[in-house]
Amino acid sequence: MRGPTTIAPVPGRTDEMIINMGPQHPATHGVLKVVIGLDGERITRAVPHIGFLHRNHEKIEEARTYVQIISYTDRMDYVSGLQNELPFILAVEDLLGVEVPKRAQYIRVIFFELFRIASHLVWLGTGMLDLGAITPFLYTFRDREKILEITEKTAGARMLPNYFTFGGVRRDVHPDFFKDVAAFLDFFETRLPDYYALVLDSPVFQARAVGVGVLSKERAIARGASGPVIRASGVAYDVRKAEPYDAYDELEFEIPTRPEGDVYARFWVRFREMEESVKIIRQALEKVPKTGPYKGKVPPRVKPKPGARYRAVEIARGHLGTYVVSDGSEYPHRIKHRSPSFANLQLIPDLFVGARFADAIAILSSLDPVFGEVDR
Amino acid sequence: MSRMPLPTERLVQPKLVGYDPTRPKPWLERIAYALFFSALWVMVVLAYGVVPTLFRHFGWMKTPLGFAVFAAIEAVLAFLLAAVVALILIVVLRKYLGKVQERVGPMHYGPAGVFQTVFDALKLLGKEDFAPKRVDWLIFRLAPAIVFVSAFLLMVAIPVAPGWLIADLDVGLLYIVAVSTLGAYGVVLGGLSQGNKWGLLGAFRAGAQLVSYEVPLAIALLSVGVFAGSLRFTDIVEHQYGLWHVVPLFLSFIVYLVASIAELKATPFDLPEAESEIVAGYNTEYSGMSFAFFFLAEFVELFLLPGFMVLLFFGGWHGPLFGLDPQSFAAGLLQSLYFLIKVAVWVWIFLWIRATLPRFRDDQLMDLAWKGLLPLSLVGLLVAALLRMFLEVV
Numbered sequence: 001m002r003g004p005t006t007i008a009p010v011p012g013r014t015d016e017m018i019i020n021m022g023p024q025h026p027a028t029h030g031v032l033k034v035v036i037g038l039d040g041e042r043i044t045r046a047v048p049h050i051g052f053l054h055r056n057h058e059k060i061e062e063a064r065t066y067v068q069i070i071s072y073t074d075r076m077d078y079v080s081g082l083q084n085e086l087p088f089i090l091a092v093e094d095l096l097g098v099e100v101p102k103r104a105q106y107i108r109v110i111f112f113e114l115f116r117i118a119s120h121l122v123w124l125g126t127g128m129l130d131l132g133a134i135t136p137f138l139y140t141f142r143d144r145e146k147i148l149e150i151t152e153k154t155a156g157a158r159m160l161p162n163y164f165t166f167g168g169v170r171r172d173v174h175p176d177f178f179k180d181v182a183a184f185l186d187f188f189e190t191r192l193p194d195y196y197a198l199v200l201d202s203p204v205f206q207a208r209a210v211g212v213g214v215l216s217k218e219r220a221i222a223r224g225a226s227g228p229v230i231r232a233s234g235v236a237y238d239v240r241k242a243e244p245y246d247a248y249d250e251l252e253f254e255i256p257t258r259p260e261g262d263v264y265a266r267f268w269v270r271f272r273e274m275e276e277s278v279k280i281i282r283q284a285l286e287k288v289p290k291t292g293p294y295k296g297k298v299p300p301r302v303k304p305k306p307g308a309r310y311r312a313v314e315i316a317r318g319h320l321g322t323y324v325v326s327d328g329s330e331y332p333h334r335i336k337h338r339s340p341s342f343a344n345l346q347l348i349p350d351l352f353v354g355a356r357f358a359d360a361i362a363i364l365s366s367l368d369p370v371f372g373e374v375d376r
Numbered sequence: 377m378s379r380m381p382l383p384t385e386r387l388v389q390p391k392l393v394g395y396d397p398t399r400p401k402p403w404l405e406r407i408a409y410a411l412f413f414s415a416l417w418v419m420v421v422l423a424y425g426v427v428p429t430l431f432r433h434f435g436w437m438k439t440p441l442g443f444a445v446f447a448a449i450e451a452v453l454a455f456l457l458a459a460v461v462a463l464i465l466i467v468v469l470r471k472y473l474g475k476v477q478e479r480v481g482p483m484h485y486g487p488a489g490v491f492q493t494v495f496d497a498l499k500l501l502g503k504e505d506f507a508p509k510r511v512d513w514l515i516f517r518l519a520p521a522i523v524f525v526s527a528f529l530l531m532v533a534i535p536v537a538p539g540w541l542i543a544d545l546d547v548g549l550l551y552i553v554a555v556s557t558l559g560a561y562g563v564v565l566g567g568l569s570q571g572n573k574w575g576l577l578g579a580f581r582a583g584a585q586l587v588s589y590e591v592p593l594a595i596a597l598l599s600v601g602v603f604a605g606s607l608r609f610t611d612i613v614e615h616q617y618g619l620w621h622v623v624p625l626f627l628s629f630i631v632y633l634v635a636s637i638a639e640l641k642a643t644p645f646d647l648p649e650a651e652s653e654i655v656a657g658y659n660t661e662y663s664g665m666s667f668a669f670f671f672l673a674e675f676v677e678l679f680l681l682p683g684f685m686v687l688l689f690f691g692g693w694h695g696p697l698f699g700l701d702p703q704s705f706a707a708g709l710l711q712s713l714y715f716l717i718k719v720a721v722w723v724w725i726f727l728w729i730r731a732t733l734p735r736f737r738d739d740q741l742m743d744l745a746w747k748g749l750l751p752l753s754l755v756g757l758l759v760a761a762l763l764r765m766f767l768e769v770v
Binding site: 017019025026027038040041128129130131132133134135138139142198202204205207208356357358359361 | 473476477478479573574576577580581643644646647650651652653654655731732733734735736737738739740
């Protein structure tokens, strides 16, 4: 990644201050660097620089067997780790022609939505931290901890469980799993009203968020935005509805959208998504077969037939797709990840310019980028 | 396929160092806080009660030498009081934030972590006080002193009981407006002198914020002065026998409350040091004791601004005296205790606000100051003047 490390000052213009926001800035959610031109508190120019967390995932994955790659996909969007495994697994399952048992599909859905809630909780906590409220951070991380404990009980790991596998899940769920999840949902539903009161209904938050960082529908589509960002701009695009995977076509849920496209809308959409996730998990808990195989028949050496496959899922940040090219060997010929935060991050110059500096922070936290996935 | 054993429970329990939050010792914590509060009270009694009473009683202040000795003793006592206030308030803030956020807060040093600040202060004392190459050295070093001295000087003006004060200023209100504005200079100069762009932004924000909040704050104070007919704190408190000013001057009270939070640079208005926006704002490049002085000043103000609020709107030291002569020493002890309790309640409310709200944006803050608070404070002044006129006619 080579490029200009700074933006050049305009000759003769003395009222513009050029300032590096990041990569060690407290509110850049990791390692984003934005070179910003400031006129007082008003942003005149903004150039994002990425690549500080580049780990060469796609190349490394070419030299790993299919089973080994799953643990790499976990580490893209580490905040919603488990969700990232799915598009790769779905693509390879298609190439292998594996049938996934119903029980495995529902277990995947339950975990998938639990990790959506966990990821949105991290976003909410850190986003409010960016807006100056310290308390929601501690509340949301405490709630997320319960999800991680449920994951740990079943999968053995917390954030990056490496739990999904070709044909289903790696092992059967813990005997307490369904009870724990139901208990968590009951608990979480008592917490949500507090978050609404602390965040969405707070007049100070509304003053900071309403009408800030407005993203038009056309702009969002043109930039390839996805996830809550595009849904807050009035586009009802959700991979779970558009190309249903696992058991999503058997479950009823809404796609929350809002037409405004401002920071408040993006916060609102994520709040509503947490509610929808609760709804989905409740249905899945009812419908999941209580017995049965948790994994389909998969050959011990995974060697998909030659061909290519692209599969996408709706992770917490949007449309995550994985393109797998197989040459019939144990190693993939090529893997390409299409990550949502990378596309959403392109909106920075659009949304930052003209905003105030404090708004830029709110906009960035409403885009919710995770740099493990932007840089890969 | 063989199954791996399920992790039914954690194999290794997390080791709890120092203190076990599952086994709380609230009584120990409460005793520690009671001791803290008593220490504060003793300091207040010494600085405001015993020493000035002695000097006045024996007439030592009439000679220049006696006055110099008095000033020196009081300076030391006021500094100790400021240190005690800051040490207590910092740990109280951290424990209170812990309580709000469902965690335990500092736990390691002393019973339930009550000596955390002492160790923090020791750590800061031992740290290198580093200054980057491009700072404007003199101003960079002067700024923390200005900030601290302005907070420290404010302590002179507070009366805690009838006759218990260091200097009975007949322009007490003017004095606090003037001296607290000095603190803004320290913040702005500190931000500007460090040659750091975040510091520069912090200084801009601090300058804009502190200047725009001084105006409504000053007018709110003025309306109290108009209503009480005096700028002397003692007279203002005396004027509240029967009815605390918070009732007739409610508008001014609201203005004072909001403006004093802005003056404190606490959460809804903490823009000059908004860590998620401009890193640390005006104190980005400060370390060691220079940083500690900014911190110290902030917490001394967290004690003083509620203190002035209590004096101006909540009857100062008023409280049941159980038949004691208000001028006696025993009554003084009791009345200074009432004053401290009222201040503690207001400090708690300030901390509560700090724990709950997100931050305003800079332009919204200016809007609030100039379009909201300033007209409100002028209405408050009008109300005060009309009430005063009405009372004089009757």
